[in-house]
Amino acid sequence: MSYSFLRIAREALRGGAGWGRAWRDPAPKPHYDAIIVGGGGHGLATAYYLAKEHGLTNVAVLERGWIGSGNAGRNTTIIRSNYLLPGNEPFYEHSMKLWEGLEQDLNFNTMVSQRGVLNLFHSDATRDAAARRGNAMRLHGVDAELLDTEAVRAFVPVIDFDNARFPIKGGLLQRRGGTARHDAVVWGYARAADRRGVDIIQNCEVTGIRVEQGRVVAVETTRGPIGAGKVGLACAGHSSRVAAMAGLRLPIESHVLQAFVSEGIKPMIDTVVTFGAGHFYISQSDKGGLVFGGDIDGYNSYAQRGNMPLVEDVAEACVALLPQTSRLRMLRSWGGVMDMSMDGSPIIDRTPVEGLYLNAGWCYGGFKATPASGWCFAHTIARDEAHALNAAMRLDRFATGAVIDEKGAGAQPNLH
Amino acid sequence: MRISCPHCGERGSEEFLFRGAADPRRPAAGAAAEAWHEYVHLRDNPAGPYNELWQHQHGCRRWLVVTRDTTTHRIFSVADAALREGVS
Ligand SMILES: Cc1cc2nc3c(=O)[nH]c(=O)nc-3n(C[C@H](O)[C@H](O)[C@H](O)COP(=O)(O)OP(=O)(O)OC[C@H]3O[C@@H](n4cnc5c(N)ncnc54)[C@H](O)[C@@H]3O)c2cc1C
Ligand SMILES: [Zn+2]
Numbered sequence: 001m002s003y004s005f006l007r008i009a010r011e012a013l014r015g016g017a018g019w020g021r022a023w024r025d026p027a028p029k030p031h032y033d034a035i036i037v038g039g040g041g042h043g044l045a046t047a048y049y050l051a052k053e054h055g056l057t058n059v060a061v062l063e064r065g066w067i068g069s070g071n072a073g074r075n076t077t078i079i080r081s082n083y084l085l086p087g088n089e090p091f092y093e094h095s096m097k098l099w100e101g102l103e104q105d106l107n108f109n110t111m112v113s114q115r116g117v118l119n120l121f122h123s124d125a126t127r128d129a130a131a132r133r134g135n136a137m138r139l140h141g142v143d144a145e146l147l148d149t150e151a152v153r154a155f156v157p158v159i160d161f162d163n164a165r166f167p168i169k170g171g172l173l174q175r176r177g178g179t180a181r182h183d184a185v186v187w188g189y190a191r192a193a194d195r196r197g198v199d200i201i202q203n204c205e206v207t208g209i210r211v212e213q214g215r216v217v218a219v220e221t222t223r224g225p226i227g228a229g230k231v232g233l234a235c236a237g238h239s240s241r242v243a244a245m246a247g248l249r250l251p252i253e254s255h256v257l258q259a260f261v262s263e264g265i266k267p268m269i270d271t272v273v274t275f276g277a278g279h280f281y282i283s284q285s286d287k288g289g290l291v292f293g294g295d296i297d298g299y300n301s302y303a304q305r306g307n308m309p310l311v312e313d314v315a316e317a318c319v320a321l322l323p324q325t326s327r328l329r330m331l332r333s334w335g336g337v338m339d340m341s342m343d344g345s346p347i348i349d350r351t352p353v354e355g356l357y358l359n360a361g362w363c364y365g366g367f368k369a370t371p372a373s374g375w376c377f378a379h380t381i382a383r384d385e386a387h388a389l390n391a392a393m394r395l396d397r398f399a400t401g402a403v404i405d406e407k408g409a410g411a412q413p414n415l416h
Numbered sequence: 417m418r419i420s421c422p423h424c425g426e427r428g429s430e431e432f433l434f435r436g437a438a439d440p441r442r443p444a445a446g447a448a449a450e451a452w453h454e455y456v457h458l459r460d461n462p463a464g465p466y467n468e469l470w471q472h473q474h475g476c477r478r479w480l481v482v483t484r485d486t487t488t489h490r491i492f493s494v495a496d497a498a499l500r501e502g503v504s
Contacts, residue, residue, distance in 0.1 A: 238463075240459070240460075240461035241461075241463060249458045249459075249460070250458070250459070250461070251457040251458055251459070252459065252461060253436065253437075253459050253461050254461055254463075254486070298434050299429075299434040299468070299484075300436070300461065300466055300468065300486045301486055301489070302463040302486050302487045303486070303487055303488065303489060307417050307429065307489075309428070309429065309430040342456075342457045398453060398456075398457040398458075399449070399450070399453045399457075411456045411457055
């Protein structure tokens with residue numbers, strides 16, 4: 001069933017009686033040409049592009065909980081393509097272009113809102129770094145504008161310009177950046193993949209990966225073994241554990257990142273702002289809540305909740321940037337478990353096990369990557385080789401030294 | 417999360433600096449690149465008990481080995497890192 005204005009009008013008159021399931025709930029088949037492990041945004045997008053771009057439809061997505069129960073449904077929904085390095089920037093720009101056409105492509109309202117992403121800077125040195133990043137973006141044909149203090153004041157008047165310690169010296173603006181509705185992205189990809197024949201199987205945890213003579217042949221699951229020609233792992237946060245089932249040890253640590261929503265208030269901030277003083281980002285949802293977050297808690301964690309010191313840290317940054325929020329009530333906070341890779345960049349690659357592919361290491365920047373990640377992972381799985389866009393996102397780059405180190409800080413699992 | 421420093425007693429985790437896996441041992445200077453790669457980049461990353469290094473930065477400044485469950489934040493043991501076998 002296609003969604004359209006006409007359809008809504010018709011259903012309104014029929015009391016909504018014609019709305020059916022958005023995707024099927026099939027039992028697992030004994031064998032698939034390709035199995036994707038993990039029903040987050042990346043896994044579902046991969047299945048969709050396998051079917052759409054490569055004609056592979058005997059495909060299943062296996063999700064241990066419900067789709068979108070992981071980071072796809074827990075992030076702060078910021079999308080942008082303001083990266084510095086050539087190994088990253090064309091990939092994220094491809095993602096941005098896919099976002100721009102996503103609703104038509106999926107026939108689903110993913111609420112992509114190009115409200116702009118503004119990264120503030122507070123010193124000469126951080127201005128230089130922002131200018132360099134902006135120039136790198138423009139060399140790749142991506143929009144970037146360097147704003148001075150007055151231009152920032154005109155663009156987002158609501159922030160505090162009198163902060164003595166971190167004065168607003170300007171900002172790097174990507175107008176095409178913004179937000180998207182995270183749950184709708186999950187549902188949109190799920191429905192579109194299902195319509196092309198992909199089986200989405202929830203409550204189905206992968207507990208083992210069967211490898212025979214160096215080649216993957218099946219996965220063990222809580223709903224029995226399922227044969228597979230190829231297996232793609234897209235288990236953000238749990239990649240180490242699932243890859244270990246095939247004997248792989250990854251350059252990844254799992255960490256928790258928290259996010260926060262305030263009570264709903266009148267429109268206050270119509271863009272996405274990041275505060276360069278520490279690490280803090282904020283936007284306002286359509287319901288009026290301020291959505292914000294900061295750093296990871298900073299220790300290995302598989303608990304989907306964080307601790308108080310970070311709550312305090314984020315609240316301090318929020319009040320420093322927006323003093324008027326000091327009397328707002330925090331409505332909810334939560335945590336998500338993410339793969340922190342050792343250079344802060346992701347992995348989309350084949351593995352030493354034949355027929356086994358890895359999509360991992362997204363740190364806390366993988367929501368914006370969802371469309372391109374699925375698109376590139378599907379290409380890598382179907383063609384058995386990387387696309388030019390993910391050619392640098394190799395698993396062996398840590399051994400060879402060809403890391404993608406946006407921060408220039410060396411091996412450390414708390415980057416980006 | 418609260419950590420019991422063997423020297424200072426129980427303190428909030430914000431007094432401590434986290435430095436990750438405690439088990440990997442630094443290879444000899446001339447070791448093969450593969451050994452260095454493993455030491456610098458690869459991690460077991462378990463869901464469950466994990467030996468990790470924390471420094472009591474805002475206390476006695478000693479390095480500690482904390483065994484903590486990464487799924488519950490429950491702490492099983494804390495010891496001064498200098499007392500580990502094979503460390504001088
Ligand atoms: C608080 C927070 C804020 C964030 N903010 C942003 C942001 O503003 N912008 C941005 O770009 N990124 C952001 N991110 C990062 C982004 O959410 C992730 O990088 C991205 O969602 C990861 O890809 P995914 O959607 O496929 O992950 P997930 O939704 O986590 O999908 C992985 C799935 O694998 C499943 N799984 C795991 N193990 C198994 C198994 N054994 N068998 C079957 N299934 C399994 C999990 O249940 C899960 O559903 C944020 C993350 C967090 C936690
Ligand atoms: Zn101490």
